Amino acid sequence: MGHLLCVEDIEKIYGNRRNVTKALDNLSFCVDNGEFVGIMGPSGSGKTTLLNCISTIDPVTTGHIYIDGTDVTKMKREHLSKFRRQHLGFVFQEFNLIDSLTAYENIALSLAVNGIAYEELRVLVAQAADTLGISDLLDRYPGELSGGQKQRIAVARAIAMQPFLVLADEPTGTLDSRAARRMLESFSDMNKRLHTTIIMVTHDAFVASYCGRILFLRDGKIFTEIRRGELTRSAFFSRVMDVVSVLGGDMENAG
Numbered sequence: 497m498g499h500l501l502c503v504e505d506i507e508k509i510y511g512n513r514r515n516v517t518k519a520l521d522n523l524s525f526c527v528d529n530g531e532f533v534g535i536m537g538p539s540g541s542g543k544t545t546l547l548n549c550i551s552t553i554d555p556v557t558t559g560h561i562y563i564d565g566t567d568v569t570k571m572k573r574e575h576l577s578k579f580r581r582q583h584l585g586f587v588f589q590e591f592n593l594i595d596s597l598t599a600y601e602n603i604a605l606s607l608a609v610n611g612i613a614y615e616e617l618r619v620l621v622a623q624a625a626d627t628l629g630i631s632d633l634l635d636r637y638p639g640e641l642s643g644g645q646k647q648r649i650a651v652a653r654a655i656a657m658q659p660f661l662v663l664a665d666e667p668t669g670t671l672d673s674r675a676a677r678r679m680l681e682s683f684s685d686m687n688k689r690l691h692t693t694i695i696m697v698t699h700d701a702f703v704a705s706y707c708g709r710i711l712f713l714r715d716g717k718i719f720t721e722i723r724r725g726e727l728t729r730s731a732f733f734s735r736v737m738d739v740v741s742v743l744g745g746d747m748e749n750a751g
């Protein structure tokens with residue numbers, strides 16, 4: 497399988513001459529099509545910055561990021577927002593649903609802004625809802641849904657356009673453990689059945705244990721990476737914990 501994403505020697509520096517933070521420090525890695533990759537690391541290690549650079553929301557200071565062969569660091573601003581809308585899916589800790597729209601309308605809106613015609617739009621919403629197991633919730637308003645259900649609507653919205661890449665930043669952050677587990681199972685299922693490539697930032701070892709590979713950041717660099725391979729999820733969780741204990745910091749270990 498080819499690389500879907502290649503991050504080449506990126507550096508991200510915030511601030512001015514007197515107060516400089518090097519959030520990402522000569523970081524390089526590639527992600528294959530269909531991988532489910534976790535990004536872990538102590539607070540301030542650069543996880544969100546890395547995700548924001550990949551998602552083209554934040555420009556890199558130096559280096560290149562190739563998504564499906566396109567160097568997004570070279571794209572013009574006016575093309576970037578279209579590229580993001582069409583090829584990337586975002587899931588955040590906050591669900592960002594519009595309260596005055598039904599679940600169906602929330603998902604459909606993201607397709608409508610991409611100019612998808614009505615009939616195709618209905619099919620794409622139905623497929624995304626089916627993948628997330630929320631087909632029976634589509635007529636409800638966000639106020640009538642639980643946190644876990646809202647997050648699954650938000651994930652359906654992120655994948656409805658069938659993006660190359662789904663980027664998730666602490667997607668289970670506000671969910672209780674049952675809802676978190678259900679959401680992670682939806683992610684795994686989406687990854688296995690649809691081969692959706694997912695990159696997920698988390699500080700929670702249990703959440704990370706659903707991934708196939710985990711990159712650990714420290715001080716803006718890759719400290720190490722581990723792969724699940726043939727390990728069961730719980731055996732992988734133990735390996736994640738081993739690395740977390742070496743890395744230290746404030747990562748959570750709630751299993």
Ligand SMILES: Nc1ncnc2c1ncn2[C@@H]1O[C@H](COP(=O)(O)OP(=O)(O)OP(=O)(O)O)[C@@H](O)[C@H]1O
Binds near residue numbers: 517540541542543545
């Ligand atoms: N907009 C910004 N301006 C200046 N410094 C920033 C900015 N965003 C992040 N930083 C700094 O860059 C470094 C990396 O931050 P980042 O948010 O990527 O870390 P993180 O690993 O996601 O942390 P956390 O787990 O606490 O969310 C930190 O030192 C942070 O203070």
